[in-house]
Structures are given as structure tokens and as C-alpha cells.
Amino acid sequence: MPKSSEQKDGSETETPNFCCIDSFTHLASSTKSKNNTFPMKRTVRPFFILLILLVFVATLTSRAILRKGILSIELETRVFTRDPPSLNSTLLKYAAVEIGEEKSRQEIQQLLDGNFASQARHRTFVSWRRFIHHDGGDRNLPATLRSPLFYRYWLDFRRVLHDWARKRRFQPGIMSELTRSVKVPLDRYNKVNTNAVDSGEKKYSSCAVVGNSGILLNRNYGSLIDAHEFVIRLNNARVDNYESKVGKKTSISFVNSNILHLCARRSGCFCHPYGPNVPIVMYICQAVHFLDYTVCNASHKSPLLVTDPRFDVLCSRIVKYYSLKRFVEETGKSLEQWSSAHDGALFHYSSGMQAVMLALGICDKVSIFGFGKSSSAKHHYHTNQKAELHLHDYEAEYAFYSDLVDGRKPIPFISEKFKIPPVVMYR
Numbered sequence: 001m002p003k004s005s006e007q008k009d010g011s012e013t014e015t016p017n018f019c020c021i022d023s024f025t026h027l028a029s030s031t032k033s034k035n036n037t038f039p040m041k042r043t044v045r046p047f048f049i050l051l052i053l054l055v056f057v058a059t060l061t062s063r064a065i066l067r068k069g070i071l072s073i074e075l076e077t078r079v080f081t082r083d084p085p086s087l088n089s090t091l092l093k094y095a096a097v098e099i100g101e102e103k104s105r106q107e108i109q110q111l112l113d114g115n116f117a118s119q120a121r122h123r124t125f126v127s128w129r130r131f132i133h134h135d136g137g138d139r140n141l142p143a144t145l146r147s148p149l150f151y152r153y154w155l156d157f158r159r160v161l162h163d164w165a166r167k168r169r170f171q172p173g174i175m176s177e178l179t180r181s182v183k184v185p186l187d188r189y190n191k192v193n194t195n196a197v198d199s200g201e202k203k204y205s206s207c208a209v210v211g212n213s214g215i216l217l218n219r220n221y222g223s224l225i226d227a228h229e230f231v232i233r234l235n236n237a238r239v240d241n242y243e244s245k246v247g248k249k250t251s252i253s254f255v256n257s258n259i260l261h262l263c264a265r266r267s268g269c270f271c272h273p274y275g276p277n278v279p280i281v282m283y284i285c286q287a288v289h290f291l292d293y294t295v296c297n298a299s300h301k302s303p304l305l306v307t308d309p310r311f312d313v314l315c316s317r318i319v320k321y322y323s324l325k326r327f328v329e330e331t332g333k334s335l336e337q338w339s340s341a342h343d344g345a346l347f348h349y350s351s352g353m354q355a356v357m358l359a360l361g362i363c364d365k366v367s368i369f370g371f372g373k374s375s376s377a378k379h380h381y382h383t384n385q386k387a388e389l390h391l392h393d394y395e396a397e398y399a400f401y402s403d404l405v406d407g408r409k410p411i412p413f414i415s416e417k418f419k420i421p422p423v424v425m426y427r
Ligand SMILES: *[C@@H]1O[C@H](CO)[C@@H](O)[C@H](O)[C@H]1NC(C)=O
Pocket: 088, 089, 090, 091, 325, 328, 329, 335
């Protein structure tokens, strides 16, 4: 049917049908007008040929209609799956399973009961004692707790840990609460905006998240980084002597609780890995680190904030989704095998990932620096550390960042109501 395919509007497919009927009636009437006495035999032949032709044409056109119908259904479904692109429900389901949950619940309960021995973290209290000099030399834990200062810390510790454990659940709406829980206390400390309601609604105009990758040494991003309203640095990154590469402004230091745990015990560092004036936002990677938090918070002049456990759960699910996806695509193995390959119960997002997530929540624009690796660059710009920790899946996190930069793909577990700001990655 070359004719019908040339024409563009849908009605054209029916035209050949009418066309045929027209020519048939015309021919039929013309035969009728001829001699009636003519024997039927002669007219029957062309009539039948015409009839067969008609059936043939009718079959073809109806097929064409049918085919066009199927085609348009196909087109529709293809358009539907591409826009909006859907997330894989199997991956969503697997990513939502917290493998170590039961164990961590037990550990938290033991801590609340004052049972530290099972954690092999007894030295936590012992080293505190040594640092704060508030004991009579008794290495027995309950005796330590009988000291008035420790007893107060102990009560604070239990209260904070209990609240944290109770709040720990999946709640994607937490992205919209980050300004209130992080930006408001920081603004109050910086005396930027004394109106808490205001500062909770307005975000930082621009944020730089500065990772520690050695690729920073290849460029001079220092002044570009410092030009951002808010600069987030990671863990114990140094800026001294690297100003031209990494800038010198630090609005917050985003750390995992192990950094504070180690710092709390070094006299030169005590609770302030960045000096006394840099606010810290910290995620708890082991519940027992609330001990360090409790001691450090009391002596911290600048804010020492702990990430909301609901925010931790959200970050953890997102990275796990990307990690599961990558695992299945690259190894061809089943989702069940992911856990043993990645040490399921210990698997954790990196500090960098959660710092980026925090920036998404509190900033109108996000720039990412010093993330990613290169064969020509050191792992960290300021250390000689070589190996990557295998409890992180950096490749999965890079896939997440590139979806953020792309800006069109849905991010798993983030509520659609939350608008993700534009993200730029500097390499
Ligand atoms: C979802 O992902 C799993 C594992 O990668 C895969 O087997 C499955 O086919 C995917 N489902 C869809 C609908 O794409």
C-alpha cells in the first residue's frame, strides 16, 4: 500500500476502501446498462475477478490498520518506559533490606544496658579515664561509672543513643528537614540569620563539597572552591600548604564518628580535628561512638552535629541500590550473592556520599571537587594511603553522582516532592 503510507493523517488508510467501492458500483452499473439479454457467462468473469480483488484489497487494508494499531501501541509503551524512566522494583526491594540490622539492634541494647565488654570496646572507657584523669585507677567499668563526671556522661550517652536508635527508620521526607536540623544551628552559631524560621527555609546559594582525591593536585581549584557560600570538607582533610589546590574556607567538616573517636584521645586534637572553630557534622558508624560524642559535645564551642539516623538510612539505601545494580550488571551473578561479595553487614556509604547528600538538602547549587580517582593521581591529596576500603563501593557512588549531574534520572528512595538542585562535578 504505497499510497496510504505516503499520506499522513490516519483517515487515509480507509480511502482505498471507498475508492474500490466507487469503482465497483461504477463498473457494475456500466455492465447493467449494457445489453440485458447478454448471457451472464461473459459478465460473471470480470465480476468475480473484481470481487476477489475487492476482498484482497479489503484484507490488505485491514491488515495495515491492524499493523498501524500495534505499532502505535508499541510506540506508546516505549515512550512510557522512557519518560519517566522507572526504577527497578527488584533492586529497590533488595536495597531496602538492612542486613546487619538485627545485630546492630542487639549491640545498641547492650550499650544501653552498660554492657561494653561484648563490644571489645572496653578500652573506650579506659582511655577516657586516662585522658580526663577522673578515676582512682580502677580498671573495672562499673567503678568508672561511679565517678560523678562519668556518671553524668553515662546518662547523657544513654539518652542520646536511645533517641537515636528510636528514630532510626526509613523516611525519604528527611531530605526536606536538613535545613532545619543542620543549617539552622550553623546559622545561629555564625550569627548569620537569627531568625530560625527564615534560615530554615532559605538554603545556601552555593555549596562546594571537597573530597580528598589526589586529582585535586592536578588543578588549582582553590579560589573557585572558596567562592562558594558554603564549603564542606571531609574527614581529616588538611588545607594548610594546599590552599591553591583546595582553598582554605571550611564551613563544616563532615566526618565519620571514628575520626572523632580517634581525635578524642589525642591531646593535640581533643574533639577538634579542624581546630576549635570549625563546626562538625558527623555520622555515627558505630553506636559506641556516642561516648565520644557525649564527651566532645560538652566541650565543643562550635556545633557538633550528629546526622539524623533517618538521613543515614536514606543514604545507605541509595548507595546499596547502585551497588546491587552494578554488581548484577558487571558480574552477571545474582542479587543474593552481593552480600558475600561486599561484606553485606559492614557495607557502608562513604563520608563523601553523605556530604553530597547533605549539600543537596541545604544548597541551591552544588559543586563537587576532588571526587574520583585517576591512575596519575594519589588516592588522597594529603596522605600516602593507597588502598581503597572495600566496605565502600566507590564505583556505585560515582554512578550516583553522574545521575545527579545528569539531572534527569530519578534517584531511588528520594521522594519526588524533593527537588534536587543542579550538581556540577569538577574533575
Ligand atoms: C531488575 O533488575 C534485576 C537485577 O538486575 C533484573 O534481573 C531484572 O530483570 C530487572 N527488572 C526490570 C523490570 O528491569
